[in-house]
Amino acid sequence: MFVSALLSATLIVPAADAAKPFEFKDGDRIVWLGNTLVEREQRYGYWETALLAANADKTITVRNLGWSGDTVFGDARAGFDNAAKGYERMVSLALELKPTVIFVSFGTNEAFEGKDGLPKFEKGLEKLLDSLKPANARIVLFSPREFLPSPSLPDPKTANANLALYRDVIKTVSEKRGLRFADLFDAKRSPAGSLTDNGIHLTEIGYRETASLFLSALGIDSPTASREKLEPLRRAVVAKNEQFFNKWRPQNETYLFGFRRHEQGKNAKEIAEFDPFIAKAEDEITKLRKGLK
Template sequence: MNQRLSICMLLFVLFSAPIASAAPPALELKSGDRIIFLGNTMIERSQKFGSWESVFLRSFPQAKLSFRNLGWSGDTVWAESRGIFDPPAVGYQRMIKQINELKPNYILLGYGGNEAFAGKDGLPAFQAQLQKLISDLKPTGAKLILVSPYRYENEGAPLPDPAKHNQELKLYADLLQQTAEKGDHYFVDLFSQLIPEPNGDPGLEWTTNGIHLTKAGYERAAGIIAVDLGLKPIELSPAVADEVTQLTFDKNREYFYNWRPQNITYLLGFRKHEQGQNAKELPQFIPLIEAKEAAIHSLVSSH
């Protein structure tokens, strides 16, 4: 009787215990793969330096990869920066349509930094919209890489001490990690690793103003991306690395002109009746971009 009771109790424990989500498979990129960077200012500014793209390129040097940066300064999971002269919901639908047309294999998401200004009370709304975004991206078949926001540095007076806001950023970083674990997505923890908890005298090391990353800040973040995703990037000679960085900058600038031309209202918006005929020039950037991507691959693969 006691033996039978023990077996029943063991089975109860086994089958009632929560089942942990399986970790996503090791990240493996192959020729033809496209990675989209989607998110806020952190994502948009990353295209200036190229270190985030470089860490993927150098981890799979024989793979012909392409990257498309769709970051938009000040953006949120509601696409609040993307409406232009339309409501954010319209900008959101344009964003989803553009992503589908780009046919990505991976999407690196950088959100939570702006949403954290809503504090703890904003978490439920952020979580709901994040889940909607993930659901709306699912038809692409792309694997998701969720990147957390990072701590702010303390620059000192007259700027406020970021300690309280850093606690709010942690709440959003934790939610992103939980979302990644539940959804079997990749996760990069910048909050815990990029900028140490400010202590002692105020000062800046990784940002220009306590918030926006410097070149060194992006390079440090790239190293964290490599570790958290299990990447093993090769080293390039300084000359080759400089050439790849310049080509990456030029390529990203041309893609920016392709999808966010300065006169977008005249070319694609409500005033296109005035200059819309010139929108035919936008696709002419694509061959220029692809030529630079081929040059980047040649440099990295032969190193």
């Protein structure tokens, strides 16, 4: 079954009840912000597929804006510009997509700064959430995952202690703002197997085997359809993600939008030509999702 396969003056707002399932609505548009964990998920689509299958009676679209190595400050997105440009890019595109739900998944990279970096991280997370307010979206804050032992890395005990501190900050912020906190931290609950390629980054098997944990963090039961029945939906999700990635992160974006746009900037108009391919993939996702009801 798929369940085993995917496996001060501050106003204190009552925390969202983590025991209750996060409620998705028909027509929800999810924008997913995060680091490597989020960006790599779009390659495999197991988590997104599980989410769609668990809400087969609803039309839900997902736009993955993950960026490997990124932080709440948008550092990795800056390219040849300063970090402020990367942050501006992250927020502006997220708002442009008009989300009704925003998944926020940061903290892994920031945790390398240890305890000393906690105040900076908390301030950055608060700023990001304030910047996303114009969307008026329901927000889920995901914790980072702890590292697993790996022959290629030192003992992860110290790193995991730091990650736990950052997880706790995310939880505190979610409670203060009344947002959903989705805890992905405890990797020990994961099934055995080659979940990561280095103790940190999930492999395809890792995403497949932790999909049920992803849903559990949202309070959602895993779908009961078999892996084989869900495979066409997953392939459609991956195809959609690829087309959307090509649109918002074209390989030659420096020439299209960056400091060399004077050379090929006129071709930027072709970016809109990805839209029909994205729409076609969404139509396929809708057809396959309806077949699961």
